[in-house]
Amino acid sequence: MKRLTSCLVLLLLFAACFSVGTLLQPQAAAWSQHGQDSVVQVLLGDGRWLLANHFFTKADVYFHSGYYPTIFDRKNPHQESHMAGHTHEAGDHDDELDFMGPPRDWIERFGRHAMITKHTHLENGQEREILPWLKIAADIDPHIVETYTVAAYWLANQLHKVPEAEQFLREGLRANPDSYEILFSLGRLYYENDHDSVRARNVWQLALRRWKDQEAAGRNPEKFGLEEISVNLARLEENERHLAKAIQYFEQAKAVSPAPQNLAQQIEDLKRQLASAPPGTQAP
Amino acid sequence: MNTVFALSGVVIKELYRRKDFYVLFVLTALITLMVGSVRFFDDDKIIRIVKEASLLLIWISALVIAVGTAARQIPAERENRTIFPLLAKPVTRAQVLLGKFAGCWFAVGLTLVVFYLFFGVVIGSREHHWPLANYFQVMWLQWSMLGIVTALVLFGSLVFAAPSSNSTICLILVIGILLLGGYLNRVAAQQPGPLGALIYGIYFVIPHLEWYDLRKFVQYDQGLVPWSYCLLATLYAALYAALLLFAAWLVFRRKALNL
Amino acid sequence: MDAILELKNLRVEFKAQAAGQDRKVAVKDLNLRVNPGEVFGFLGPNGAGKTTTMNVLLGFVNATGGDAFLFGVNVREPIARQRIGYLPELTYYYKFLTAEEILRFYAKIFGIPRAEADRRIERLLKLVELEGARRRPLKTYSKGMQQRVGLAQALINDPDLLVLDEPTSGLDPLGRMKVREIIQRLKGEGKTVFFSSHELGEVETICDRVAIINQGELKIEGSVAQLVAQHNANLEQVFLKYIGYQPAQN
Numbered sequence: 001m002k003r004l005t006s007c008l009v010l011l012l013l014f015a016a017c018f019s020v021g022t023l024l025q026p027q028a029a030a031w032s033q034h035g036q037d038s039v040v041q042v043l044l045g046d047g048r049w050l051l052a053n054h055f056f057t058k059a060d061v062y063f064h065s066g067y068y069p070t071i072f073d074r075k076n077p078h079q080e081s082h083m084a085g086h087t088h089e090a091g092d093h094d095d096e097l098d099f100m101g102p103p104r105d106w107i108e109r110f111g112r113h114a115m116i117t118k119h120t121h122l123e124n125g126q127e128r129e130i131l132p133w134l135k136i137a138a139d140i141d142p143h144i145v146e147t148y149t150v151a152a153y154w155l156a157n158q159l160h161k162v163p164e165a166e167q168f169l170r171e172g173l174r175a176n177p178d179s180y181e182i183l184f185s186l187g188r189l190y191y192e193n194d195h196d197s198v199r200a201r202n203v204w205q206l207a208l209r210r211w212k213d214q215e216a217a218g219r220n221p222e223k224f225g226l227e228e229i230s231v232n233l234a235r236l237e238e239n240e241r242h243l244a245k246a247i248q249y250f251e252q253a254k255a256v257s258p259a260p261q262n263l264a265q266q267i268e269d270l271k272r273q274l275a276s277a278p279p280g281t282q283a284p
Numbered sequence: 285m286n287t288v289f290a291l292s293g294v295v296i297k298e299l300y301r302r303k304d305f306y307v308l309f310v311l312t313a314l315i316t317l318m319v320g321s322v323r324f325f326d327d328d329k330i331i332r333i334v335k336e337a338s339l340l341l342i343w344i345s346a347l348v349i350a351v352g353t354a355a356r357q358i359p360a361e362r363e364n365r366t367i368f369p370l371l372a373k374p375v376t377r378a379q380v381l382l383g384k385f386a387g388c389w390f391a392v393g394l395t396l397v398v399f400y401l402f403f404g405v406v407i408g409s410r411e412h413h414w415p416l417a418n419y420f421q422v423m424w425l426q427w428s429m430l431g432i433v434t435a436l437v438l439f440g441s442l443v444f445a446a447p448s449s450n451s452t453i454c455l456i457l458v459i460g461i462l463l464l465g466g467y468l469n470r471v472a473a474q475q476p477g478p479l480g481a482l483i484y485g486i487y488f489v490i491p492h493l494e495w496y497d498l499r500k501f502v503q504y505d506q507g508l509v510p511w512s513y514c515l516l517a518t519l520y521a522a523l524y525a526a527l528l529l530f531a532a533w534l535v536f537r538r539k540a541l542n543l
Numbered sequence: 544m545d546a547i548l549e550l551k552n553l554r555v556e557f558k559a560q561a562a563g564q565d566r567k568v569a570v571k572d573l574n575l576r577v578n579p580g581e582v583f584g585f586l587g588p589n590g591a592g593k594t595t596t597m598n599v600l601l602g603f604v605n606a607t608g609g610d611a612f613l614f615g616v617n618v619r620e621p622i623a624r625q626r627i628g629y630l631p632e633l634t635y636y637y638k639f640l641t642a643e644e645i646l647r648f649y650a651k652i653f654g655i656p657r658a659e660a661d662r663r664i665e666r667l668l669k670l671v672e673l674e675g676a677r678r679r680p681l682k683t684y685s686k687g688m689q690q691r692v693g694l695a696q697a698l699i700n701d702p703d704l705l706v707l708d709e710p711t712s713g714l715d716p717l718g719r720m721k722v723r724e725i726i727q728r729l730k731g732e733g734k735t736v737f738f739s740s741h742e743l744g745e746v747e748t749i750c751d752r753v754a755i756i757n758q759g760e761l762k763i764e765g766s767v768a769q770l771v772a773q774h775n776a777n778l779e780q781v782f783l784k785y786i787g788y789q790p791a792q793n
Contacts, residue, residue, distance in 0.1 A: 372629035
């Protein structure tokens with residue numbers, strides 16, 4: 001009799017749990033549909049920003065194959081991530097990453113054998129190794145824009161995974177609809193990989209609008225962003241032989257560029273071309 | 285030496301008849317396989333994160349086994365009163381200590397072999413190459429480091445009242461040295477006079493366990509460290525372990541064991 | 544005849560438990576001799592100093608003064624214990640080992656060659672009637688079985704001196720009888736047995752000589768037969784007399 005009672009009590013508890021679960025399930029589904037944070041993000045709280053930042057830095061460590069300063073090293077680690085797709089060699093920022101300095105004592109001298117002391121960058125497809133950390137960083141805190149742009153750069157340009165790059169950027173855009181950086185990266189994807197100038201133009205123009213919206217709202221977006229978008233739009237229009245438009249974008253870029261003389265030269269060239277072009281070839 | 289080997293055999297038997305090793309191995313294997321099964325951006329060639337996760341788990345597991353096994357040896361002998369029939373034989377306390385140390389160290393060595401075999405199989409199946417010399421260096425130096433840790437914990441088991449407090453203190457000390465030991469000289473340089481001197485003193489006295497962490501070399505495919513470095517590091521570990529065991533013997537030989 | 548076990552002015556003092564208290568003297572200038580081939584009973588009430596004396600003999604505790612010798616070797620030397628077998632009162636062995644493994648372990652400590660160890664293990668397991676359970680871990684054994692393992696490990700090195708601390712404690716009558724038989728058989732083989740016990744009836748039956756200590760001091764030492772005849776009383780009454788027990792006046 002006792003065994004039967006125990007079984008019945010267990011069954012009853014199980015039925016109660018199941019019922020409560022079915023009652024709660026629609027609410028939980030609605031909760032996530034309203035764009036609320038996921039359970040993980042709620043659990044981590046504000047700590048997720050630190051964690052996401054840590055994982056983004058981890059990707060940078062992987063990019064440098066472990067050669068990376070710690071918080072105890074003399075110089076500050078580089079402010080800008082060098083995973084951002086600049087096509088420079090490892091030696092280009094040696095000064096900045098020459099954080100080790102000479103060993104202070106024999107213990108440190110001996111211990112250097114167990115440390116990575118060679119400054120390298122991942123290449124030849126090995127850049128894929130940074131992707132998991134970028135993905136994890138994005139999952140934990142979807143508002144770090146650089147996570148998406150860096151990942152998309154390596155996915156599209158080195159690993160030839162353009163659809164994955166586009167999908168990741170779109171995820172980033174859903175989480176950061178105001179981000180001109182993600183829109184710019186998306187535009188580059190369409191232009192450089194898909195060779196779709198129409199979509200690229202649309203997206204870059206949207207990026208430009210977003211930049212200007214941020215400026216108007218007093219959020220001080222980076223002027224470099226405006227320069228990049230404008231220069232790319234200008235080049236697109238130049239290739240399409242819309243020289244007047246190209247000049248307009250170059251002028252916009254020149255206004256914020258730290259090296260306006262280069263852009264000025266290009267503007268002059270375009271103006272000469274425009275002047276010598278047959279009439280009716282310039283679309284507004 | 286017969287006595288030392290006999291004692292070490294008992295310690296090894298104890299390890300594989302307890303559940304600790306199997307639980308940790310299964311946990312390591314499961315987490316490694318789980319991380320390995322995740323596809324990031326539909327790319328099945330990503331391997332370094334799997335290496336990092338697996339090597340970290342191996343390090344944690346080996347440390348837990350070394351500290352846990354060593355911390356309970358002598359206290360358990362006293363609590364279970366098995367030390368009395370043992371010392372009633374022609375066995376010196378030094379032999380008991382050496383036997384316990386050898387048993388714990390060999391036991392953890394066997395653990396490392398099993399873990400690294402698993403690591404080699406999993407990673408090799410993805411990378412299709414086996415840098416055996418690298419694996420050997422990582423494993424050898426980790427085993428040497430665990431010799432220092434085992435000796436430290438054995439010494440602690442004679443100083444601290446309970447195995448739990450000994451384990452906690454030793455784990456904190458070991459993890460602290462692994463994370464910060466190599467940087468204490470920089471911290472010392474930034475501190476005023478006496479405090480800086482004290483930190484510098486601690487820097488020179490502590491065993492530099494961070495010398496034995498070569499995981500990055502396997503993780504980032506950085507090749508081998510010089511074999512002379514491995515040899516000198518092994519010698520350092522042997523000397524430090526001997527020093528700690530000697531200190532343990534000095535404490536143990538004076539301890540009264542009452543029936 | 545050289546004594547197999549000898550205590551010369553043995554003194555053991557322990558530090559005071561609390562500040563301001565005097566040191567506790569557990570054993571006071573104890574002198575004792577045990578001759579080869581005899582069964583010697585070491586008797587005393589609880590707290591008399593029997594266990595402390597045994598601790599010194601076995602090297603668990605260092606004497607504060609005086610000396611103790613086994614086979615003419617000072618007990619501070621581990622080699623003094625090469626030819627003794629010890630059975631503690633509370634028998635605890637490695638629970639994860641089997642009886643066979645424990646015996647093999649102790650045989651290795653004594654440096655007994657493998658073939659000889661195998662032969663002795665077979666014989667001892669038969670003697671203590673544990674052949675059927677030889678491959679089971681000790682944690683599955685009853686108290687009586689653990690006591691028998693204890694006896695087997697005490698005999699693994701074929702000792703010339705057996706030190707037994709309350710050997711029949713906790714055993715049923717059958718178990719006690721078997722232990723008595725083993726002790727008598729060992730005596731017949733010329734071995735020496737030194738044991739402490741509260742079972743004075745057993746002591747009277749099997750011991751050749753006894754020593755009675757109380758409060759760390761030796762009260763009397765002599766042959767059982769002589770003591771019983773001298774006082775015209777059984778050993779228990781002799782014991783009570785020498786420990787100063789006064790029966791309540793009716």
